[in-house]
Amino acid sequence: MADQYPPATEDYPTTERSRVRRSPKRGTHGRADVHAILDASPLCHVGYVINGAPYVTPTLHWREGEYVYWHGSSASRFLRAAEDMPVSLTCSIMDGYVLARSAFNHSVNYRSAMVFGTARLVDDPDEKNHALRQLIEDLFPGRWDSLRPMTTQEVKATSVLRMKIDEATAKVRNAPPGDIDEADYPVWAGVLPIKSHLAPAETAPGMPGNIELPQALADLIASGRIR
Amino acid sequence: MADQYPPATEDYPTTERSRVRRSPKRGTHGRADVHAILDASPLCHVGYVINGAPYVTPTLHWREGEYVYWHGSSASRFLRAAEDMPVSLTCSIMDGYVLARSAFNHSVNYRSAMVFGTARLVDDPDEKNHALRQLIEDLFPGRWDSLRPMTTQEVKATSVLRMKIDEATAKVRNAPPGDIDEADYPVWAGVLPIKSHLAPAETAPGMPGNIELPQALADLIASGRIR
Ligand SMILES: Cc1cc2nc3c(=O)[nH]c(=O)nc-3n(C[C@H](O)[C@H](O)[C@H](O)COP(=O)(O)OP(=O)(O)OC[C@H]3O[C@@H](n4cnc5c(N)ncnc54)[C@H](O)[C@@H]3O)c2cc1C
Ligand SMILES: Cc1cc2nc3c(=O)[nH]c(=O)nc-3n(C[C@H](O)[C@H](O)[C@H](O)COP(=O)(O)OP(=O)(O)OC[C@H]3O[C@@H](n4cnc5c(N)ncnc54)[C@H](O)[C@@H]3O)c2cc1C
Ligand code: HEM
Ligand code: HEM
Numbered sequence: 001m002a003d004q005y006p007p008a009t010e011d012y013p014t015t016e017r018s019r020v021r022r023s024p025k026r027g028t029h030g031r032a033d034v035h036a037i038l039d040a041s042p043l044c045h046v047g048y049v050i051n052g053a054p055y056v057t058p059t060l061h062w063r064e065g066e067y068v069y070w071h072g073s074s075a076s077r078f079l080r081a082a083e084d085m086p087v088s089l090t091c092s093i094m095d096g097y098v099l100a101r102s103a104f105n106h107s108v109n110y111r112s113a114m115v116f117g118t119a120r121l122v123d124d125p126d127e128k129n130h131a132l133r134q135l136i137e138d139l140f141p142g143r144w145d146s147l148r149p150m151t152t153q154e155v156k157a158t159s160v161l162r163m164k165i166d167e168a169t170a171k172v173r174n175a176p177p178g179d180i181d182e183a184d185y186p187v188w189a190g191v192l193p194i195k196s197h198l199a200p201a202e203t204a205p206g207m208p209g210n211i212e213l214p215q216a217l218a219d220l221i222a223s224g225r226i227r
Numbered sequence: 228m229a230d231q232y233p234p235a236t237e238d239y240p241t242t243e244r245s246r247v248r249r250s251p252k253r254g255t256h257g258r259a260d261v262h263a264i265l266d267a268s269p270l271c272h273v274g275y276v277i278n279g280a281p282y283v284t285p286t287l288h289w290r291e292g293e294y295v296y297w298h299g300s301s302a303s304r305f306l307r308a309a310e311d312m313p314v315s316l317t318c319s320i321m322d323g324y325v326l327a328r329s330a331f332n333h334s335v336n337y338r339s340a341m342v343f344g345t346a347r348l349v350d351d352p353d354e355k356n357h358a359l360r361q362l363i364e365d366l367f368p369g370r371w372d373s374l375r376p377m378t379t380q381e382v383k384a385t386s387v388l389r390m391k392i393d394e395a396t397a398k399v400r401n402a403p404p405g406d407i408d409e410a411d412y413p414v415w416a417g418v419l420p421i422k423s424h425l426a427p428a429e430t431a432p433g434m435p436g437n438i439e440l441p442q443a444l445a446d447l448i449a450s451g452r453i454r
Contacts (some may be wrong), residue, residue, distance in 0.1 A: 017280070022300055043321050045272035047281035053244070054274035056283050058319035058339050073249055092285035094270055097425075099444075103363050103374050104381040112285050136330050146414045147330050154331040176431045183433035187373045188440055193426040194453055198324075203417040204403045206410035213415055217326075226421055 017116060018167040026171050033170040037091055037113035038063045042139060042227050046070065047088040048081050048119075055081070061089065062138040067162045068115060069122070069131050074159045082119040087163055089115045096193040100177035101185040107177070109191060113170045117163040131160045139227055142216045197224050244343060245394040253398050260397040264318055264340035265290045269366060269454050273297065274315040275308050275346075282308070288316065289365040294389045295342060296349070296358050301386045309346040314390055316342045323420040327404035328412040334404070336418060340397045344390040358387045366454055369443045424451050 011029040012018070020027025028034075038044075044061040047054060057078045061070045068089060072079050091113045098107040122128045132155075136144045177189050198221045201213050220227075238256040239245070247254025255261075265271075271288040274281060284305045288297045295316060299306050318340045325334040349355045359382075363371045404416050425448045428440050447454075 022303055043319065045274075045283050045285075045317060045319070047272075047274040047283035047315075049276055049279065049281050052276065052279070053313045053343075054276050054281055054315045056272050056274035056315045056317040056341070058272075058317060058337070060335065076249055086280045088274075088281045088283045090272060090283040090285060092270065092272070097366065099367065099370075101375045102381070103359060103371065103377055104385070106363065108287065110285070114283070132330060136333065139324065140326065143326075144330065148328045148409060148412045148414070150330055154329070158331070176429070180431070180433050182375060183431070184435065185375045186435070186438060187375070188438050188444070189431040189434060190440075191429040191431075192444065192448065193429065194423060195426050196421060196423045199420040199422050201417050201419050202403070203415070204407070204410070206407045207416060208411065208413070211413060211415050213417075217415070217419065221419065 012165065012168045015167055018114070018169050020169055020171060023171075026173055028170050029168065030170065033172075034113045034115070034165070034168040035063065037093070037111045037170050038068060038115070040111065041091040041093050044068075044070070044089050044091045046078070046082060047090070048078070048085060050081050060135070061091070062135055064134060066165050068165065069135070069160060069162045071132065071135060071158060071160045074157055076159065079159045079161055082161060083121050085119060087117060087119045089163065094194050095174065096191045098173075098175075098177050098191055099189055100179045101182040101187050101189050102179060105177055105179040107173060109173050109175070109193075111170070111172050113168060115163070115165050115168045117166040119161045119163045122160040122162050128155065128160050131162065132158065140217065140220070142214070146214070195224075196226050198226055239392065239395045242394055245341070245396050247396055247398060250398075253400055255397050256395065257397065260399075261340045261342070261392070261395040262290065264320070264338045264397050265295060265342070267338065268318040268320050271295075271297070271316050271318045273305070273309060274317070275305070275312060277308050287362070288318070289362055291361060293392050295392065296362070296387060296389045298359065298362060298385060298387045301384055303386065306386045306388055309388060310348050312346060314344060314346045316390065321421050322401065323418045325400075325402075325404050325418055326416055327406045328409040328414050328416050329406060332404055332406040334400060336400050336402070336420075338397070338399050340395060342390070342392050342395045344393040346388045346390045349387040349389050355382065355387050358389070359385065367444065367447070369441070373441070422451075423453050425453055
């Protein structure tokens with residue numbers, strides 16, 4: 001199971017790998033800041049190395065305490081290449097375009113987290129079962145118990161990796177354009193916010209007529225969030 | 228300037244690096260497919276290696292012909308580490324959650340492109356100027372000419388990298404859950420589509436009262452697209 005300690009109030013260490021050099025005022029090693037961004041985005045991009053060359057694979061992740069998890073096929077090249085290796089896992093949310101008076105001052109508002117550690121296979125059967133349950137429950141609370149139970153074959157075909165967060169940074173921009181000193185230049189400036197939401201559910205073909213969209217999913221769609 | 232050839236109808240090569248092994252029916256090396264995904268997403272994740280360890284940095288990209296471009300500070304570690312090195316650049320768009328009757332058959336609908344090549348600094352002044360213009364015009368058509376012109380100092384502070392696409396793959400899932408054989412299991416199944424859109428513009432503080440949101444931006448917001 002995931003560690004409860006260190007407490008989320010203690011920062012991640014600052015090292016040569018993870019010291020924020022560009023716009024350092026936008027960066028933090030705060031545990032709670034990093035966790036909030038990991039939790040806000042279901043999608044991450046995992047970086048790993050094969051024969052010295054970089055690969056970046058998009059995948060779903062979830063977090064429990066100081067561990068981030070992801071899953072896929074037991075035969076996946078991506079999972080096999082990451083196992084027991086140093087990995088960089090990045091989550092990015094683009095919150096808006098920032099339009100300035102000059103080209104140079106354009107930017108985007110964003111939240112991103114970069115996490116470093118060593119990926120490990122979750123091979124204890126109970127931990128693996130717990131982790132897969134969390135994957136579902138984290139996205140769709142209450143859904144696990146309503147599903148057709150997993151088979152031994154399905155569990156065998158699946159690998160779960162997890163990574164203890166050794167180092168991490170969060171970087172956030174959330175502001176209007178930074179060129180108020182040029183406010184008299186005659187061009188519109190400001191922010192175009194970007195939002196993501198769930199659209200109305202599309203029921204699968206072949207569904208028996210008496211089965212309705214569960215209230216928890218209807219609530220999620222209505223919330224305007226995507227998780 | 229970017230090459231016009233090979234034509235977009237010719238596939239990227241299939242190599243050991245980029246042969247799609249998992250769910251190969253979802254993968255393609257088609258140039259037009261790869262280009263469409265690169266163009267649909269303004270955000271990519273660039274993978275590079277420092278001292279043998281992987282890093283993944285989120286950044287904006289744009290494409291012209293067979294080249295993908297990105298930009299940042301001339302002093303950026305990320306840009307310096309990528310220059311003249313093999314790079315993996317990935318764009319991912321999450322189009323929806325796919326909820327199945329079993330945990331195992333859950334998935335997401337998505338479009339993603341993985342591009343491999345060697346990053347090069349754009350150092351010819353005309354090409355650099357053209358590229359930065361494209362960055363703006365690609366996101367906000369017609370905006371470049373309305374902006375306060377770039378200064379020599381601003382151009383100097385900026386690096387533009389570009390990468391010829393040597394190899395690339397696109398992978399797409401766009402379907403209801405794949406478990407219609409279990410349609411009698413009594414749980415709701417289907418797709419929750421995910422959409423991104425621009426919310427109403429937030430004008431910068433200090434804007435003179437006579438300057439209105441340009442029609443092109445109003446049209447972009449109204450389109451329901453983010454670019
Ligand atoms: C939004 C999103 C969420 C995803 N979530 C998960 C998840 O939770 N679990 C999971 O297992 N997979 C997920 N995937 C798919 C994942 O990106 C990989 O395709 C998959 O894990 C197989 O990886 P592999 O290295 O074993 O594939 P392989 O087929 O061995 O990869 C070989 C080559 O195929 C190409 N390729 C592989 N994946 C992609 C891709 N996504 N886009 C373009 N080209 C590709 C590349 O050229 C790669 O070098 C997700 C993808 C997206 C876009
Ligand atoms: C949606 C989005 C779009 C972006 N677009 C651009 C762009 O077009 N051009 C551009 O130059 N930059 C862009 N950025 C910022 C970019 O991700 C880098 O922060 C920036 O390029 C500086 O990189 P660096 O390696 O020089 O930073 P450094 O400060 O040298 O990196 C050192 C350490 O700081 C931390 N760090 C750096 N960047 C991030 C990050 N984004 N999130 C969390 N931790 C981080 C990491 O621990 C890293 O190892 C964008 C970011 C996001 C989220
Ligand atoms: C001619 C056009 C542009 C030039 C010359 C330029 C220049 C730069 C420079 C020098 C940096 C590095 C800042 C630093 O790390 O200190 C930077 C970063 C960045 N640029 Fe641009 N830029 C241009 C256009 C744009 C546009 C159109 C956008 C998006 C709408 C954009 C988004 C960003 C973002 C998000 C960063 C990262 C800032 C951060 O680290 O928080 N840029 N740009
Ligand atoms: C107990 C729960 C789960 C198990 C056992 C499981 C198992 C697997 C396996 C074995 C693969 C590899 C498929 C292949 O490459 O051949 C896979 C891929 C994937 N899974 Fe899961 N999964 C589970 C839950 C989920 C959930 C909840 C989601 C999202 C809602 C999800 C999304 C994906 C995606 C997007 C892929 C990639 C498919 C592709 O390559 O196109 N999975 N999963």
